[in-house]
Amino acid sequence: MVDPIIVMKRLTKVLMDGGNGLNIVYAEMLDAMGIDRAHIRPTGSPFHGIVPGKQAMPLGKIDLPITFRDPTNYRTETLTFEVVGLHETYHTILGCPCYAKFMAVRNNTYLKLKMLGLCRVITIGSPFQRAYECEVECYEHATAIVTSIELAAIREEVIEETPDPKRSTESFEPIEGPNLLGSKGILREVAEHALKIRPGSKPVKQLLCRFNEEKRRAIDEEIVKLLAVGFIKEV
Structure with missing residues (x-):
């Protein structure tokens, strides 16, 4: 003993x-x-x-x-x-x-x-300073666990679910068959979407916004924390 x-x-x-x-x-x-x-x-x-x-x-x-x-x-x-x-x-x-x-x-x-x-x-x-040091050490340890395990799993899921970049929007095909409310289509007489574009205007493609490595890492860490505590979830 x-x-x-x-x-x-x-x-x-x-x-x-x-x-x-x-x-x-x-x-x-x-x-x-x-x-x-x-x-x-x-x-x-x-x-x-x-x-x-x-x-x-x-x-x-x-x-x-x-x-x-x-x-x-x-x-x-x-x-x-x-x-x-x-x-x-x-x-x-x-x-x-x-x-x-x-x-x-x-x-x-x-x-x-x-x-x-x-x-x-x-x-x-316990001195307040000692309690604070233990709290910081515990937080950093928990964050490291979440980041190393959960972030790896999230990245694998993202890779698996990433759409094929070669797939073009031109391959879209309209749905054929009866366009009834409740099916996969709606009659154009019921609802129709239109883009109000000025005639003769030239389409402009917006530049893709990218984050640097430091910001991407920070975003990943914050997402992992929110997922770990159940504040957000994948739908």
Whole structure:
């Protein structure tokens, strides 16, 4: 059994997520702590939110003793973690089960977490600068995942669906058969489209607008982000 005090010293980057219903630890962190993966119990329940836009299948579950603070005043409880075999910026994510087990109360404004210890209240805090650095690192990591995976998939779909440039509009053929409302055509007596062109005017082809590589890359990244969060979708 790993010393719980040592465990928490190694977990220097912990995300306290009160909206998450799971406690999550990454397999590479277990290896760093010297915990044998043979202790992982199998599980068959996938979950979402770890990989942006994808469902994740954990490697299994494991029970670990977690300790807050130091030997003079501490609180230790055993938590069940979902083990994920992915790379992440955080060492572990402590969710609602952790808050319930420790009966902890948090204050998001001051980045403080309080719980009862052996002899007095334990207060745990994080500097705002440190929290900001972790947030930026996590955002950059998530963006890199989305850009590398989703953008490649989108580009493949775009290539597959790109119309044949050799196809000319001159190959258009009018639909033959009864032009009834509700079929593929409408009687010209019902509706007809006409272009109001000045007689004798010369048609002018507009120049094709192209973006440079930097702008195209930025556009691709923004599209991927919107697709990943479900703000837009392909129709």
